[in-house]
Amino acid sequence: MDFTxxxxxxxxxxxxxxxxADTCASADLRRLEASGEARDPARWAAIxxxxxxxxxxxxxxxxxxxxxLDFALIAEAAGYYALPEPLVESAxxxxxxLAAVAPDRVLAHPQAxxxxxxxxNPFVADADTAAALLLHHEGDVHLxxxxxxxxxxxxxxxxxxxxxxxxxxxxxxxxxxxxxxxxDLTLERGALFAAAQGLGLAQRAVDLAVAYAKERTQFGQxxxxxxAVKHHLASAQVRIEFARPVxxxxxxxxxxxxxxxxARVSHAKLAALEAADVACRTAVQVHGAMGYSWxxxxxxxxxxxxxxxxxxxxxxxxxxRVGARVFGRPAGPDQTFAxxxxxx
Amino acid sequence: xxxxxxxEQDAFRAEARAWLQANAPREPLExxxxxxxxxxxxxxxxxxxxxxxxGMVTWPREYxxxxxxxxxxxxxxxxYYRAGAPGRVNQNGIFxxxxxxxxxxxxxxxxxxxxxxxxxxxxxxxxWSEPQAGSDLAGVRSTAVRDGDEYVxxxxxxxxxxxxxxxxxxGLFRAPGSERHKGLSLILFPLDAPGVxxxxxxxxxGHVGFAEIFLENVRAPAFNxxxxxxxxxxxxxxxxxxxxxxxxxxxxxxxxxxxxxxxLYQARRDAADPALEAEVVRAWMNAEAYAxxxxxxxxxLMAGGSIGPEASTNKIFWSELDIHLHxxxxxILGPRAELRPEAPDAGEVGEWLDDYVxxxxxxxxxxxxxxxxxxxAERMLGLPR
Numbered sequence: 001m002d003f004t005x006x007x008x009x010x011x012x013x014x015x016x017x018x019x020x021a022d023t024c025a026s027a028d029l030r031r032l033e034a035s036g037e038a039r040d041p042a043r044w045a046a047i048x049x050x051x052x053x054x055x056x057x058x059x060x061x062x063x064x065x066x067x068x069l070d071f072a073l074i075a076e077a078a079g080y081y082a083l084p085e086p087l088v089e090s091a092x093x094x095x096x097x098l099a100a101v102a103p104d105r106v107l108a109h110p111q112a113x114x115x116x117x118x119x120x121n122p123f124v125a126d127a128d129t130a131a132a133l134l135l136h137h138e139g140d141v142h143l144x145x146x147x148x149x150x151x152x153x154x155x156x157x158x159x160x161x162x163x164x165x166x167x168x169x170x171x172x173x174x175x176x177x178x179x180x181x182x183x184d185l186t187l188e189r190g191a192l193f194a195a196a197q198g199l200g201l202a203q204r205a206v207d208l209a210v211a212y213a214k215e216r217t218q219f220g221q222x223x224x225x226x227x228a229v230k231h232h233l234a235s236a237q238v239r240i241e242f243a244r245p246v247x248x249x250x251x252x253x254x255x256x257x258x259x260x261x262x263a264r265v266s267h268a269k270l271a272a273l274e275a276a277d278v279a280c281r282t283a284v285q286v287h288g289a290m291g292y293s294w295x296x297x298x299x300x301x302x303x304x305x306x307x308x309x310x311x312x313x314x315x316x317x318x319x320x321r322v323g324a325r326v327f328g329r330p331a332g333p334d335q336t337f338a339x340x341x342x343x344x
Numbered sequence: 345x346x347x348x349x350x351x352e353q354d355a356f357r358a359e360a361r362a363w364l365q366a367n368a369p370r371e372p373l374e375x376x377x378x379x380x381x382x383x384x385x386x387x388x389x390x391x392x393x394x395x396x397x398x399g400m401v402t403w404p405r406e407y408x409x410x411x412x413x414x415x416x417x418x419x420x421x422x423x424y425y426r427a428g429a430p431g432r433v434n435q436n437g438i439f440x441x442x443x444x445x446x447x448x449x450x451x452x453x454x455x456x457x458x459x460x461x462x463x464x465x466x467x468x469x470x471x472w473s474e475p476q477a478g479s480d481l482a483g484v485r486s487t488a489v490r491d492g493d494e495y496v497x498x499x500x501x502x503x504x505x506x507x508x509x510x511x512x513x514x515g516l517f518r519a520p521g522s523e524r525h526k527g528l529s530l531i532l533f534p535l536d537a538p539g540v541x542x543x544x545x546x547x548x549x550g551h552v553g554f555a556e557i558f559l560e561n562v563r564a565p566a567f568n569x570x571x572x573x574x575x576x577x578x579x580x581x582x583x584x585x586x587x588x589x590x591x592x593x594x595x596x597x598x599x600x601x602x603x604x605x606x607x608l609y610q611a612r613r614d615a616a617d618p619a620l621e622a623e624v625v626r627a628w629m630n631a632e633a634y635a636x637x638x639x640x641x642x643x644x645l646m647a648g649g650s651i652g653p654e655a656s657t658n659k660i661f662w663s664e665l666d667i668h669l670h671x672x673x674x675x676i677l678g679p680r681a682e683l684r685p686e687a688p689d690a691g692e693v694g695e696w697l698d699d700y701v702x703x704x705x706x707x708x709x710x711x712x713x714x715x716x717x718x719x720x721a722e723r724m725l726g727l728p729r
Contacts, residue, residue: 001353001415002346003636003643069345210725225728227714230721234660237720241657245636246629252345267629319625326628327610331603333422333596334357336635337347 001337003245005073012066013073016052020081026297032084033159038129039085048111053091056189061099061106068192069251075193076247079200079276082300084160086113086126092193094134097186101141101177105132117166118186120313123154127164135168141182142174158303188254188262190312191269195247198272198308201301202240202279208298209233209283212290229286236282239275246271258340263325266318273315276305349419356412357419363396364427376433376506377553383467383509386433390464399462400438403446407454408462414642418595425596436506437461437468439591441514444530444583448571456567457532469507469535471515471557472580474500479715481516482524482577486559488517488531488569495531495569497539497562505709507555508544510535515557516576528576532568539563549701587710589655590642593662595635598669601699602631605673608696616676623672630665634658653723656716663706663713670700 005013023043032040047053056071057063075088090113098114099106106114112131117124119136127133128151135142135149149168156163210233213224223229250268253261280302284291291298309315330338349357369389374382393399394408402417403409412420432438442461445454460466477483486499501515512534519527535542539562544552571579609616609624637658641651673696674681685694707713721727 001349001639001643003640004647005345206725210727213727222728224721227718230725230727231714231717233725233727234717234720237724238657238660241654242630242633242637242661245640246633248345248640249347249636252347267632271629271633319622322629323621323625326606326625331599331606331628333425333599333635336422336599336632336639337349 003248005069005248009070009073012052012055012070013077015050016074016077017080019046019050019052020077020083024081024083029082029084029160029297029300038126038162044085045111047085047087053087053095054110056092056096057099057106058096058103061095061103062110063099063106067251068189068254069248072192072196072247072251075196076200079197079304080204082160082201082204082297082304086115086129088193088197089116089125089190090114090130093186093190094130096189097134097141097182098132098143100182100185102143105143116186116190118183118190118312120187120190120317121311122165123163124166125164125311126162127151127166128153128162133166133168135166135170135174136183137170137175139178139180139183140170140175141177141179142170143176144168144174156303156307158300158307160300161304161307185257187312188257188265191318192247192250192254192265194308194312195243195250195265195268195272198269198276198305199240199243199247201305201308202236202243202272202275205276205279205283205298205301205305206233206236206240208296208301209279209286212296213286216288223286232282232286236275236279239271239278243268243271243275253337253339256339256341259325259329260338260340263322266313266321269313269318270315270322273305273309276301277309280305353415353419356416357423360398360420360423361427363398364423364429367392367396368427368429372428373430375551376431376509377547377551380509383433386430387464387467389430390432390434390467394463399464400442400458403442403458403462407446408459414590414646415639418639418642421594422596422599425594425600428600433506434461434464434467435592436470436510436514437466437512440470440583440587441468441532443586443591444579445570447582447586448579453567453570466512467506467510469504469510469513469555471501471504471507471513473503475502478503479712481580482528484516484518484528486515486517487520488529488564489520490566490573491563493566494563495529495566497531497533497559497564499559501557501559503545503554503709504557505554507535507542507557508552513557514570516580518576519574522574525577527574528580529573530570530576530579531564532570533559533562533564537562537564548704549698584711585651585653585655588659588716589651590638590645590658592659592710595631595638598631598662598665599635601666601669602628605669605676608673609676612676615678620672620675623668623675627665627669627672630661630668634662634665637661653719656711656719656724659710659716660707660713660720663703666703666706667700670696670703674700 054063055066058065071092078088094114094116109131115124115127115130116134117136133144135144149166152165154163216223247268250264283298290296373385376383376386401410401412401420405411474484488495514532539560541558542555544555547553680693683690683693
């Protein structure tokens with residue numbers, strides 16, 4: 001029993017944070033937003049070059065075959081910087097799914113992103129820039145060129161989120177797999193990494209509000225010296241502190257693929273995105289009228305948190321999954337790390 | 345990260361389970377705060393625990409412990425709550441003063457105080473708060489004046505848990521004329537010493553769970569001072585950090601309650617408001633989150649880390665989850681929720697009510713949640729004082 005991160009895991013997370021601090025600052029987000037482009041090619045190239053996009057891929061697809069926990073820490077950093085590019089949805093979810101079926105398709109295009117249409121999500125994120133789409137039809141996986149589909153943009157509240165309705169016609173040529181386990185694993189990863197981003201978003205919102213509360217003075221002192229402001233921020237930080245270990249455990253246990261690991265992923269998604277919701281709304285409140293403006297960055301984080309709250313299974317869906325574990329499996333203090341198939 | 349128990353840890357769990365099954369009282373004891381009889385029953389249980397070498401498993405063997413690590417402590421606590429074993433009447437000693445003695449005490453002090461603590465021969469009360477010094481603990485006025493090899497203690501302590509029946513207390517005393525955080529010393533004194541008067545205070549639940557203590561020229565040997573003279577504040581804060589960060593509330597306590605809550609809801613699902621299911625699930629998740637967080641803290645400490653201001657997040661989290669969990673239980677019980685355990689139709693209802701009332705104290709004791717939020721804001725987030 002060891003609930004600590006390894007040096008290597010910390011190092012990868014540091015690399016991601018450093019790279020995004022340098023390339024995904026407020027000015028970078030605003031430049032991309034003004035340009036109307038889908039992504040910043042230089043930033044994406046740097047992400048790929050650093051190896052962040054190949055963490056979860058098998059070696060046959062050009063990856064380094066690390067685990068969900070390693071990538072979760074990277075996804076947390078992506079949330080912290082509200083990264084516009086689909087690092088998480090592609091390198092964390094769609095590309096590993098494709099690599100499980102056709103690794104050479106991933107190997108051939110190291111810079112490419114992929115997008116997946118999972119039945120829990122009505123729309124496909126970043127479908128227009130994807131090299132290929134993994135589409136769901138009667139339980140099967142179809143691999144489709146975006147040019148062979150009709151993409152209709154569904155504008156999101158989050159200005160960096162690119163959602164599309166995909167209209168397409170399945171054929172026997174497009175079908176590449178019929179393993180329902182692929183869809184299950186993809187859902188676990190999608191939900192887990194949404195949770196990881198939520199945790200990053202939450203911490204960023206608190207950090208932005210803390211920085212502002214130290215600077216902004218009213219009644220002759222920084223507003224952060226008032227207990228009313230302190231206590232709001234402390235409450236948000238408490239949410240974060242008790243979402244983090246759930247997220248890390250969910251990531252470490254995801255490979256178990258049983259009722260226990262599914263409940264933990266769902267718990268992580270609920271806890272992290274509730275933390276993000278509380279933290280982002282607190283940050284708006286602490287910023288006062290500035291918090292409601294487009295000029296202050298808080299809204300980017302609030303909007304991303306809202307989108308991720310309902311993506312990859314809405315809260316009721318995840319509560320049901322936790323409920324299935326609470327009411328359908330042994331509960332109690334000796335069951336914290338229980339697994340369906342207990343082997344050493 | 346490896347979230348599997350080793351075969352040795354599994355074997356340890358089995359050993360603890362078997363011993364508790366064979367030795368834990370079959371019938372619930374009277375509460376240790378309810379009467380001298382209840383208190384002494386719990387003392388007897390502490391002695392039984394010690395006879396099985398379960399007094400305080402993390403302490404070194406030479407001081408009455410078992411020399412085990414924090415993961416083993418968590419496993420023992422899980423089995424302890426799972427077995428429904430009695431509350432630890434010596435909690436102030438084993439979980440609060442004990443770790444402080446281990447960190448700050450001399451070998452002679454450890455050898456004198458820890459073994460009888462682990463054995464239940466000396467049950468401890470804490471004497472920190474005073475009528476004018478609650479959240480603002482640095483405002484304590486009780487004094488300790490050095491006289492040769494002794495201190496002469498004077499003052500008025502209050503809200504001292506267990507003090508009505510306990511044998512010893514540890515308190516904060518200041519050098520006369522000193523101010524605020526300076527000049528404070530942590531001194532241990534027997535509650536039957538000449539000059540000590542203990543007046544019980546009745547709690548909301550009817551028990552005499554705490555007391556006020558009057559000290560009039562009470563003599564305590566200088567040996568009983570823990571740490572340097574004047575270092576009392578720093579030592580108390582370390583004690584409080586350890587208390588909030590790890591040992592005061594075992595996650596197992598809430599996991600057992602959450603499992604009981606889930607069973608309660610399932611048994612009454614047909615009659616209960618369906619909206620309560622989401623609250624039951626939330627209560628369960630909260631208990632799990634707290635457990636995972638404590639496993640993370642224990643692992644970090646075992647890897648050489650320390651407990652910092654984040655300990656204050658623990659205290660807020662468990663105290664709030666405890667209230668939510670019990671409120672959910674009362675909502676499931678509906679109109680029977682108000683029944684006292686002795687009511688003819690109470691069934692198991694009364695237990696939930698007792699635990700609910702006790703949960704209301706959580707946001708207050710061990711440093712009010714408002715103080716915890718200040719600590720988080722100032723020391724974790726760096727906001728100005």
